[in-house]
Amino acid sequence: MARFVLSLHTPPSDHDTTQRIVKFANACLAQGHTIDAIFLYQQGIYHASTHFDLSSDELQISALWQQLADQKLNLMLCVTAAQKRGLDIKNTGVFKVAGLAEFAMLASDADKWVQFK
Amino acid sequence: MARFVLSLHTPPSDHDTTQRIVKFANACLAQGHTIDAIFLYQQGIYHASTHFDLSSDELQISALWQQLADQKLNLMLCVTAAQKRGLDIKNTGVFKVAGLAEFAMLASDADKWVQFK
Amino acid sequence: MINVLVMSQCSPFDDLNIRDALDMTLIFAAVDQNVSWLFSGPAVLALKKHQQPNNIGLKDFFKNIKTLEIYDVENIFVCEKSLLDYGLNKHDLLIEAKALNFSQQQTLIKAQQHVVNL
Amino acid sequence: MINVLVMSQCSPFDDLNIRDALDMTLIFAAVDQNVSWLFSGPAVLALKKHQQPNNIGLKDFFKNIKTLEIYDVENIFVCEKSLLDYGLNKHDLLIEAKALNFSQQQTLIKAQQHVVNL
Amino acid sequence: MSTLHIFSKPLNYYSANQLENLILSGDKVLLVGDACFAKKQFRQFADTLLILEQDAQVRAIKLADNDKAISYEDFMALTLSTNQSITW
Amino acid sequence: MSTLHIFSKPLNYYSANQLENLILSGDKVLLVGDACFAKKQFRQFADTLLILEQDAQVRAIKLADNDKAISYEDFMALTLSTNQSITW
Numbered sequence: 001m002a003r004f005v006l007s008l009h010t011p012p013s014d015h016d017t018t019q020r021i022v023k024f025a026n027a028c029l030a031q032g033h034t035i036d037a038i039f040l041y042q043q044g045i046y047h048a049s050t051h052f053d054l055s056s057d058e059l060q061i062s063a064l065w066q067q068l069a070d071q072k073l074n075l076m077l078c079v080t081a082a083q084k085r086g087l088d089i090k091n092t093g094v095f096k097v098a099g100l101a102e103f104a105m106l107a108s109d110a111d112k113w114v115q116f117k
Numbered sequence: 118m119a120r121f122v123l124s125l126h127t128p129p130s131d132h133d134t135t136q137r138i139v140k141f142a143n144a145c146l147a148q149g150h151t152i153d154a155i156f157l158y159q160q161g162i163y164h165a166s167t168h169f170d171l172s173s174d175e176l177q178i179s180a181l182w183q184q185l186a187d188q189k190l191n192l193m194l195c196v197t198a199a200q201k202r203g204l205d206i207k208n209t210g211v212f213k214v215a216g217l218a219e220f221a222m223l224a225s226d227a228d229k230w231v232q233f234k
Numbered sequence: 235m236i237n238v239l240v241m242s243q244c245s246p247f248d249d250l251n252i253r254d255a256l257d258m259t260l261i262f263a264a265v266d267q268n269v270s271w272l273f274s275g276p277a278v279l280a281l282k283k284h285q286q287p288n289n290i291g292l293k294d295f296f297k298n299i300k301t302l303e304i305y306d307v308e309n310i311f312v313c314e315k316s317l318l319d320y321g322l323n324k325h326d327l328l329i330e331a332k333a334l335n336f337s338q339q340q341t342l343i344k345a346q347q348h349v350v351n352l
Numbered sequence: 353m354i355n356v357l358v359m360s361q362c363s364p365f366d367d368l369n370i371r372d373a374l375d376m377t378l379i380f381a382a383v384d385q386n387v388s389w390l391f392s393g394p395a396v397l398a399l400k401k402h403q404q405p406n407n408i409g410l411k412d413f414f415k416n417i418k419t420l421e422i423y424d425v426e427n428i429f430v431c432e433k434s435l436l437d438y439g440l441n442k443h444d445l446l447i448e449a450k451a452l453n454f455s456q457q458q459t460l461i462k463a464q465q466h467v468v469n470l
Numbered sequence: 471m472s473t474l475h476i477f478s479k480p481l482n483y484y485s486a487n488q489l490e491n492l493i494l495s496g497d498k499v500l501l502v503g504d505a506c507f508a509k510k511q512f513r514q515f516a517d518t519l520l521i522l523e524q525d526a527q528v529r530a531i532k533l534a535d536n537d538k539a540i541s542y543e544d545f546m547a548l549t550l551s552t553n554q555s556i557t558w
Numbered sequence: 559m560s561t562l563h564i565f566s567k568p569l570n571y572y573s574a575n576q577l578e579n580l581i582l583s584g585d586k587v588l589l590v591g592d593a594c595f596a597k598k599q600f601r602q603f604a605d606t607l608l609i610l611e612q613d614a615q616v617r618a619i620k621l622a623d624n625d626k627a628i629s630y631e632d633f634m635a636l637t638l639s640t641n642q643s644i645t646w
Contacts, residue, residue, distance in 0.1 A: 049203030086166030
């Protein structure tokens with residue numbers, strides 16, 4: 001069984017990329033592989049906002065991440081990327097504030113790093 | 118004297134575009150022209166965050182907007198763009214939450230609409 | 235009444251660009267301006283029939299594009315060359331749109347007070 | 353120790369892309385991996401000397417790029433063709449960087465465990 | 471030694487001149503998202519294009535004989551069977 | 559009847575084929591931000607390129623005889639002296 005890290009670089013308004021990383025993560029888990037982290041970087045950090053207000057026919061961003069968190073997936077965001085972009089790092093929902101070094105160590109130990117953007 | 122509206126479409130991490138719209142706005146005001154609105158749309162809405170944490174050698178996003186607000190400039194953001202992108206619309210600092218229609222009416226009456234991105 | 239042109243050049247699911255352009259077009263119509271919407275490059279694919287984004291959880295904004303007709307937004311234009319580039323003809327499109335060559339696009343642009351690129 | 357390649361293709365002041373790539377490169381060096389950074393397209397301009405973004409209030413990240421040498425990050429590569437495209441030669445660059453032709457870039461890519469495009 | 475090249479947008483979003491020099495004949499080219507609309511443009515990079523089936527389907531894209539529709543499980547397996555992936 | 563065309567990035571960020579058909583000889587082409595690096599690429603669109611002076615200066619860009627450096631006041635005046643502006 002392989003170990004993955006996934007990184008997300010696009011903002012939550014990119015619904016298409018969002019559904020893709022979530023489906024990819026679910027496929028990994030379904031096949032018994034390990035995902036050591038999903039890491040929000042660049043504009044991806046805005047996914048950790050707790051203030052989405054989406055109508056019911058829209059992709060439900062927060063619910064998708066919650067569903068991955070419920071499976072004990074390690075959801076991280078880059079703190080310096082967030083601070084520069086105005087994200088409230090005290091309220092990041094299911095995402096854990098982390099340093100870039102933490103992710104780099106996980107990526108170094110992983111078999112595969114797949115970028116989504 | 119002419120009447121302008123300006124719209125900003127890039128996120129606050131695009132420091133270069135940010136300095137440009139602010140300098141353009143100041144040039145308009147210095148020449149005695151009117152700016153009926155600066156409107157945040159698309160990724161631009163993140164400029165209305167109140168959570169920036171930027172080191173002192175970085176472009177000071179919030180201070181720049183404050184300086185324009187002090188000159189009584191009408192700073193607006195698109196509420197639906199903000200809701201979809203996870204901005205906390207109850208805390209938007211010097212920016213006023215507005216509908217797209219409000220901006221469209223101002224743009225219709227303005228001599229010039231200049232987009233920044 | 236002023237002339238406003240909304241230009242779209244992004245692919246259909248590139249962020250919310252097409253939807254932002256749709257909102258902008260509808261709102262200028264709502265405040266009684268003479269609004270036009272020009273699709274070029276991969277944006278012409280936003281007018282392609284039979285797409286079903288709801289199958290992967292995405293909003294079906296093609297339904298909303300169809301409402302343009304209901305709201306009497308009639309100035310919908312597509313770049314003729316871009317249709318060709320993506321192998322589309324007028325029958326493949328969701329709504330009625332006038333195909334413009336480059337010289338007609340120039341004329342359209344020159345007639346505007348405001349042009350916005352979304 | 354694994355091989356990680358950071359690729360930059362954005363222009364210097366396009367959002368924070370170059371700075372994000374710099375952070376990524378420095379952090380992989382800090383956690384003792386064999387990291388390389390490849391600049392191509394307009395990203396080669398991020399290595400151009402004598403730029404002074406602080407004159408318009410922007411952070412002078414070129415100073416930070418120079419620290420790569422201090423942190424012993426030595427695998428800095430530029431696309432030879434892109435240097436040509438932007439009229440730059442090696443003397444115009446802030447730091448020492450090896451110019452690679454396409455075949456050398458292919459070899460570099462094939463040697464990596466991870467490739468990240470920022 | 472093959473590389474997986476992932477594209478999510480039509481070709482005009484990328485610097486094409488560089489791509490044709492960095493994608494080798496043994497490499498895999500995967501189209502996801504809006505890149506699925508632009509199969510013809512990407513054909514120059516690989517005889518067989520891999521296409522994420524769900525993304526192509528929702529976009530009403532007809533696949534040609536030399537297109538290979540793949541599932542998310544296949545996508546994941548591809549990242550394991552290649553040496554490295556590049557998301558362009 | 560002239561249009562102001564504003565570019566902030568090098569040409570590869572745009573669909574060039576379309577641009578050359580939409581920029582007319584009487585139009586004004588203004589380069590700001592990182593577009594200033596790419597004067598040579600934009601020369602095809604206008605004999606005289608307008609260049610935002612501050613943006614060119616911080617990028618250490620030398621101007622040619624047929625470049626016209628302009629201030630923010632000039633930029634603003636340009637939007638008034640042309641019929642419409644397009645920020646590409």
